Amino acid sequence: MRWRSAAGLGAVILLAVVLAALLAPLSGYDLVTDVDPGRAHLGLSLAHPLGTDHLGRDVRWRLVFASRAFAGPGLLAAAVAGLLGTLGGALGGYRGGPLAGSARYLYAVIGSIPRFVLVLLVGSVYGDSPWVLALVVGLSYAPALGEALHSRVASLRRAEFVRAGRAYGLSDARILWVHLVWYASRALIGRHLLAVFGYYVVLESTLAYIGGFGVQEPMPSWGNMLVFEWGRGQWLALLAPAAALWLVVSATRWLADALEDPLDV
Amino acid sequence: MRIQGGSALLRALLARAGVLVAVLLGAVVLVVSLVHLAPGDALDAQGIPEALRPALEARWHLDLPVWQRVAIHLGEVLSGDLGTSLAYRPGTPVAEVILGPARRSAVWLFSALALTLTWGTALALYTAGRASAHRVALRTVSILPVFLLAHLSVNALNEGAFAAMNAGWIDRPDWFALPDQASALRTALAVVLLAVGSGGLTEVHAAMERAVTSARRSPWAEAALARGEPLAPHLWRHLLLALTDLSLHRVAFLIGGLVILEKVLLLHGVGFILWDAALHRDSPVVAGITLLAAAVLAVVRLAGDALRLTLDPRLRSDP
Amino acid sequence: MSETLSLTGLAIRGPNRLLVENVSLSLAAGRVTALVGPSGSGKTLTARALLGLVGFKPGVISGTLEAGGAHLALTHATPQDYRPLRGKLLGYLPQGARASLDPLWTVERSVGASAALGSGPNDPSHWLRLSGFDDPEQVLRHFPHELSGGMAQRAALACALAGGSRFLIADEPTTGLDPTVQEGILRHLTRLKARGLGVLLITHDLRLLPELADEVLVMAAGRIEERVTPEALVAGALRSEAGVRLLEATRTIASGRLG
Ligand SMILES: Nc1ncnc2c1ncn2[C@@H]1O[C@H](COP(=O)(O)OP(=O)(O)OP(=O)(O)O)[C@@H](O)[C@H]1O
Ligand SMILES: [Mg+2]
Numbered sequence: 001m002r003w004r005s006a007a008g009l010g011a012v013i014l015l016a017v018v019l020a021a022l023l024a025p026l027s028g029y030d031l032v033t034d035v036d037p038g039r040a041h042l043g044l045s046l047a048h049p050l051g052t053d054h055l056g057r058d059v060r061w062r063l064v065f066a067s068r069a070f071a072g073p074g075l076l077a078a079a080v081a082g083l084l085g086t087l088g089g090a091l092g093g094y095r096g097g098p099l100a101g102s103a104r105y106l107y108a109v110i111g112s113i114p115r116f117v118l119v120l121l122v123g124s125v126y127g128d129s130p131w132v133l134a135l136v137v138g139l140s141y142a143p144a145l146g147e148a149l150h151s152r153v154a155s156l157r158r159a160e161f162v163r164a165g166r167a168y169g170l171s172d173a174r175i176l177w178v179h180l181v182w183y184a185s186r187a188l189i190g191r192h193l194l195a196v197f198g199y200y201v202v203l204e205s206t207l208a209y210i211g212g213f214g215v216q217e218p219m220p221s222w223g224n225m226l227v228f229e230w231g232r233g234q235w236l237a238l239l240a241p242a243a244a245l246w247l248v249v250s251a252t253r254w255l256a257d258a259l260e261d262p263l264d265v
Numbered sequence: 266m267r268i269q270g271g272s273a274l275l276r277a278l279l280a281r282a283g284v285l286v287a288v289l290l291g292a293v294v295l296v297v298s299l300v301h302l303a304p305g306d307a308l309d310a311q312g313i314p315e316a317l318r319p320a321l322e323a324r325w326h327l328d329l330p331v332w333q334r335v336a337i338h339l340g341e342v343l344s345g346d347l348g349t350s351l352a353y354r355p356g357t358p359v360a361e362v363i364l365g366p367a368r369r370s371a372v373w374l375f376s377a378l379a380l381t382l383t384w385g386t387a388l389a390l391y392t393a394g395r396a397s398a399h400r401v402a403l404r405t406v407s408i409l410p411v412f413l414l415a416h417l418s419v420n421a422l423n424e425g426a427f428a429a430m431n432a433g434w435i436d437r438p439d440w441f442a443l444p445d446q447a448s449a450l451r452t453a454l455a456v457v458l459l460a461v462g463s464g465g466l467t468e469v470h471a472a473m474e475r476a477v478t479s480a481r482r483s484p485w486a487e488a489a490l491a492r493g494e495p496l497a498p499h500l501w502r503h504l505l506l507a508l509t510d511l512s513l514h515r516v517a518f519l520i521g522g523l524v525i526l527e528k529v530l531l532l533h534g535v536g537f538i539l540w541d542a543a544l545h546r547d548s549p550v551v552a553g554i555t556l557l558a559a560a561v562l563a564v565v566r567l568a569g570d571a572l573r574l575t576l577d578p579r580l581r582s583d584p
Numbered sequence: 585m586s587e588t589l590s591l592t593g594l595a596i597r598g599p600n601r602l603l604v605e606n607v608s609l610s611l612a613a614g615r616v617t618a619l620v621g622p623s624g625s626g627k628t629l630t631a632r633a634l635l636g637l638v639g640f641k642p643g644v645i646s647g648t649l650e651a652g653g654a655h656l657a658l659t660h661a662t663p664q665d666y667r668p669l670r671g672k673l674l675g676y677l678p679q680g681a682r683a684s685l686d687p688l689w690t691v692e693r694s695v696g697a698s699a700a701l702g703s704g705p706n707d708p709s710h711w712l713r714l715s716g717f718d719d720p721e722q723v724l725r726h727f728p729h730e731l732s733g734g735m736a737q738r739a740a741l742a743c744a745l746a747g748g749s750r751f752l753i754a755d756e757p758t759t760g761l762d763p764t765v766q767e768g769i770l771r772h773l774t775r776l777k778a779r780g781l782g783v784l785l786i787t788h789d790l791r792l793l794p795e796l797a798d799e800v801l802v803m804a805a806g807r808i809e810e811r812v813t814p815e816a817l818v819a820g821a822l823r824s825e826a827g828v829r830l831l832e833a834t835r836t837i838a839s840g841r842l843g
Contacts, residue, residue, distance in 0.1 A: 108284075109291035116521030117539065117558045121296065124543035124551050125303045202410040202463065209412050210528050212544045226416055238420065242413055249408055253464075482639075488684035488740070491635045492698050492747055493670035502688045577688060578727040 007258030010251035014197075017248055020064050021071035032057060032065045033218045043236070050240050054228050059237055062220035063244055069208065069221045073134035074200035078193040080138025085145025086181065086189060092146070093153030094176045104150065107143035115140045119203065120213075128213040130204070137200050145192040152188060152263070153180050187259035198252035205245055273581045274574050281570045285563045292559045293342050300548045301335045317355055347553040352545040353538070359553035363535050367557060370534030373456055374523050378515060381460035382508055385469025392470075393477040404467045411462035411522045415529045418454060419443045444531040455526045463522055469511060476507035506576045513569045520558055587652075588612045589674065589751050589782065594633055594647035594658065596626070596806075599640065604629055604806045607647075611751050611782040616773070616796050618785045618814075621803035621826060627786045628679055630803075631753045633658060634784075635676055636666040651751075671701055671747030679755040679786075681740035685728040691739045692724040695746050702748030715742040716772045734765035738772075751782040758789060770796060790834040794818050802827040 039056030042048055050059040088107065092100030110118075115137070122136045153176070156162060165175050181189075207214030208223030215221035222241040326334050341348065347359035354362055392399050409417075423442045429435045440448040460466060480486055480503045481496070489499055524536030531537070535554055542550035574581050590610035596603045604626040611617055619627050632638050634649065636658070647658040652673050656665055670676075678684040685694055695708035704710075712720035715738045728736060737757060744752060754773065758766040770792060777783060777796070785797065793800055794814045802809045804826030812822065822828050 105288070105291065108288045109295055111517075112288050112292045112559045112562060113296070113555060114517045114520040114558050114562065116524055117555050120524070120539055120543045121299065121551050121555045124546050125300055125548055206410060206412045206525055209416070210525070210540070212540070223412070226413070242409075242417065245413060246405075246409060249410070250405075253404075253408065484678060484680060484683040485686045487637060487639075488676065488678050488743070489686070489697075491637060491670055491676040491678070492743060493667060493672060493701055494697055498697065499686050499689070506688070579687060579729050582727075582730065 006254040010254035010258070013247055013251035014255065017067045018071050018075070021067040024065045024068055027061070029065075032062045032220055035218075041237075051236050053225070053237055059225075059240055062225055063222070063240055066215075066220040066222050066225065066241070066244075069130070069215045069219070070201045070204040073130040073204070074197045076131065076134040077137040077141070077200045078196040080135060081141035081145055081196045082189060082193050084139065084142035085192065086149060088142065089146035089149030090153050090176060090181050090185075093150040094157055094172070094180065096154070100150075103146070107146050110140060111143040111147075113140075115199075116203070123207075123213050128207070130214075133203065133207075133214075134200065137196065137203060141192065141196045141199070145189065148188055148192070149181075149185055152185055156180050156184055184262060187261035188263075190259045191256040191261075194252040194256045198249050201245070201248050201252075205241075277574050277581045278567075278571055281574075282567055285567055289559060289563050290343075293556060294339065296552050296555050296559075297338045297342060298335055300552050301331055301338065303548075314355065342556065347556070348549040350542070350550050351547045353542040353547040353550050359549050362550055363538060363554055363557060366533055366538055367535040367554075369532075370523060370527070370536055371561070373452065373459070373527075373532070373534060374516075374519055376456045377459035377519055377523070378512060380456060381465050381469050381515065381519075382512060384460060385466055386473045386504065386508065388466075388470050389473035389477050393474045394481065400467075400470075403470060407461050407467040408464050409462060411458055412525050412529050414458045414462040415454070415526060418458065419530075444529070446531075451530050452532060455523075455530050455532055459519055459522045459526055463518070465515065465518065465522070469515065472511050473504070473507060476504055480504070502576055506573065509569050509572045509576070513566055516565045517562055520562070587750060587782070589651040590649070591630075591634060592648050592650075594630060595645050596629055596633060596638060597642045597645050602806060604633070607803070607806075607808055609784070609801055609808070611784055613750060613782045614777060614780045615798040616777055616783040616785050618787065618793050618797040618800045619803055620787055620790060620793070620800060620830060621809075622788065622830065625803045625826070626806040627803055628755055631676070631755055631784065631786060634674065634753065635670055636661055636663065671698060671744075671749060672703075673749055673751060675744035675747060675749035675752045677737075677741050677744045677752065677754045677757055679759070681757075682728050682731065682733070682736035684740050685736065685743070687728050690725050690727055691731070691742075695739070695742045698743045698746035702746060704746070704748040708742070708746070711742040711746040712739070714745060714776075715739070716768065717742075733761050734768065737761065737765075737769060741772075745776075745781075750780070751784070752776070753784045753786070755786045756788070757785070758787070758792065766792075788830065790817065790830060791838065802830070 034057060036056035039052050040054050042052040042056075044051055048058050048060065050063065053059055053062070088100075088103040092103045113121075118140050119133060119136050123133060126132050157180070162175055162179070165179060166172075170179075204214055205221055205223030205226075208216075208221035209226055211224070211227070215224060217224060222245050225241040226238065322328070326337055329337070338348075347363075349355075350357045350359055350362050388399065388403070391397075406414075426435070426438055426441050430437055430441075439445075440450045443454075444451055477500075480500055486496055486499065489496060523534070524539055526532070527534045527536035528540045535557070539551065539554045542554070588610055589612075590608070592608045594607040595605050607626075607630055609617060609619070609630075619630065621627055629638065633644055633647065638644050644658045649656040649658055649661075649669075652668060654665075654668065656669075685691070689697075691712070692708045695711050696706065699706050699708060699711060708724065709720040712723065717723055717735075717738060723731070723735060723739065728739070731739060741754075741757075757769055757773070761769070773783060773785070774796060785792070787793075794817065797814045800812050800814060800817055802812070802822070802824055804824065809824035809826050810822065812827075816822070817831070820831060822831055
């Protein structure tokens with residue numbers, strides 16, 4: 001019962017973040033880049049519900065705008081991982097053969113490099129545009145999803161209900177995509193996609209926090225918003241991006257937990 | 266029916282080693298190609314001292330077509346030559362740049378692995394089969410990314426120490442203010458945060474809790490109980506097996522976390538160098554560290570497979 | 585004086601209903617007491633209650649057990665109280681023998697661990713021979729997944745006996761095995777009975793009983809419906825509905841006449 005409501009909350013949070021990223025530009029960029037040292041470190045007020053940072057910029061708006069740094073690329077990363085993982089895993093698991101073998105080999109090769117290291121390698125060689133990073137993250141998650149799907153489809157391929165379906169005259173494509181992928185594996189796929197999105201959120205804020213890669217000042221990211229509050233005793237400005245990050249990452253987990261996998265025990 | 270013992274294990278292990286070598290070769294090809302397929306001249310962006318330029322150009326065969334460069338570089342890597350640093354420490358062999366710090370990083374990495382596994386298992390043995398608030402609390406903290414955990418704990422330690430110094434309760438501690446130049450606290454902090462953060466500890470805890478519960482509920486555990494046997498001698502093998510499976514997943518994840526923590530907490534390991542080299546676009550160093558990480562991962566996987574095959578007879582029975 | 589183990593007034597409550605009600609039975613050395621009944625009637629549950637293994641709440645709500653000079657109130661027995669019972673006095677051959685062996689242990693280790701707790705010989709081969717292996721060396725170093733169904737059954741039997749128990753609960757020892765193996769196990773149980781073992785044989789196969797059993801308890805829906813002799817069973821003199829249906833079904837299958 002409790003986790004059901006947590007899942008609903010998770011969905012609402014993720015939706016809100018994506019909406020914020022879509023709608024934020026409508027209010028103009030001045031809101032987040034408008035520096036005014038005279039307004040620095042203001043506390044709570046109606047005009048600034050979360051106060052202002054060390055340059056007098058409104059923390060609330062920076063928090064909202066920062067969703068642009070990860071929402072789009074995060075969705076792209078999930079889409080890439082979902083597409084490559086599902087295609088390779090499902091076809092490979094159902095058909096087998098040399099093509100499936102080479103797909104698995106490719107997965108294994110990509111999976112043999114720690115994800116974050118691969119991101120840094122590609123970022124350093126090809127630049128750190130969010131779309132490049134999203135592509136790498138998506139690629140690096142495809143093996144995990146592909147492998148999981150491969151073994152599930154391969155084990156279900158011989159299941160009673162699949163044989164019955166075939167005897168009943170269902171086409172292979174229908175059995176594979178409708179029954180094995182959609183009904184039997186959608187929770188599995190959904191969990192992976194949520195994990196990819198969560199990973200991208202963390203990756204983006206990590207890069208911006210450390211600096212050099214990712215979003216740069218004056219554009220806001222939950223990562224770089226944290227940097228400037230270091231050791232200044234600005235607890236609210238410190239906690240706001242931290243809490244936002246926690247909420248979004250938790251939201252992906254809550255939602256993932258609520259997806260009911262028919263093959264879970 | 267045949268008795269299956271050492272020879273079956275050896276055969277299975279050799280097969281696994283073969284696969285891992287093939288995968289590692291693939292990783293070398295992937296990394297080298299990624300580096301060479303990048304648009305533009307690798308030396309342009311570097312601000313290389315002019316004196317070094319001709320030597321490096323010849324070294325990198327920049328006059329040749331891409332595929333030839335890839336082939337030459339592949340040959341070098343496979344013969345154990347990782348090349349020389351371009352920008353981070355120009356002219357120094359990559360192996361020399363990374364091996365010393367890599368040794369330090371390995372110590373931190375495996376300390377964190379040991380910590381997260383023992384901690385998660387101990388918690389799982391305590392909470393398995395009980396309603397417990399630990400789970401929620403653990404998840405709430407552990408889900409925070411490592412950089413944020415580091416940021417929060419460093420801030421809390423500094424502010425706390427600062428307040429205590431102002432109040433005259435303590436003298437200035439030798440680690441103040443974090444991240445300082447050299448203190449055991451900083452290293453310990455990195456290891457602990459690495460073990461806990463980015464969901465690490467909850468994941469170990471949840472997996473081990475599942476392992477404990479399913480072992481305790483299994484028919485063989487009940488039968489052992491019915492014979493008056495203690496469960497521990499049975500349980501530890503099953504838990505060790507679950508731990509082995511788990512470590513294979515955790516190591517790759519911990520490597521990423523360590524790279525971040527080394528940078529945030531100013532620890533001079535190979536992850537710190539990776540950051541700087543990546544920012545300097547020093548591709549030989551970055552490629553070298555990437556391949557080192559892949560090699561470490563492969564060795565860990567092989568060791569894990571060896572352990573799994575020794576522990577679980579079902580895995581080594583011939584099909 | 586022949587040794588006995590007797591259970592009186594056992595009742596078990598599940599999460600939402602009564603699963604076992606007022607079950608009493610007693611085992612004696614050298615006798616086989618058979619517990620028969622349709623699937624889900626509570627046979628396995630009764631066996632597990634004897635060993636304190638009912639793992640759910642509320643679980644056992646009444647019942648006493650008298651064995652080996654001890655008197656045990658099952659409602660508040662602690663694992664401590666079961667110590668002299670489990671394995672030492674009462675061995676348990678669970679339903680599904682292969683799964684009851686630790687998959688990571690060789691037969692030798694499994695039987696050895698059980699034997700080490702008892703006062704009998706520590707040599708696993710001794711117990712394997714007692715359980716019907718003519719050449720125990722063959723099976724010692726094998727793991728459960730490498731055994732055939734019949735071998736797994738006998739290895740599990742060796743584990744159950746190795747603690748030196750004088751009573752045995754055998755839960756459907758012949759289910760799922762081919763007739764020759766079934767016959768082997770029956771022959772073997774008869775031998776054990778002759779050596780003085782007291783057996784609680786749980787089954788829904790009435791064909792086993794005439795040769796082996798001394799007393800037959802028919803269980804249905806958590807109660808013992810009737811107690812008969814095997815002779816009465818052969819003569820078809822059953823009164824309870826569950827018993828009659830079981831007997832009819834057995835005869836139909838035995839004569840190959842269906843429908
Ligand atoms: N752990 C449990 N929790 C709740 N109910 C249980 C549990 N174990 C058994 N039961 C219930 O107790 C009843 C009796 O189960 P039991 O296993 O004793 O049947 P059985 O007579 O051995 O049947 P079979 O011949 O199929 O083995 C069943 O209705 C079952 O649903
Ligand atoms: Mg049963």
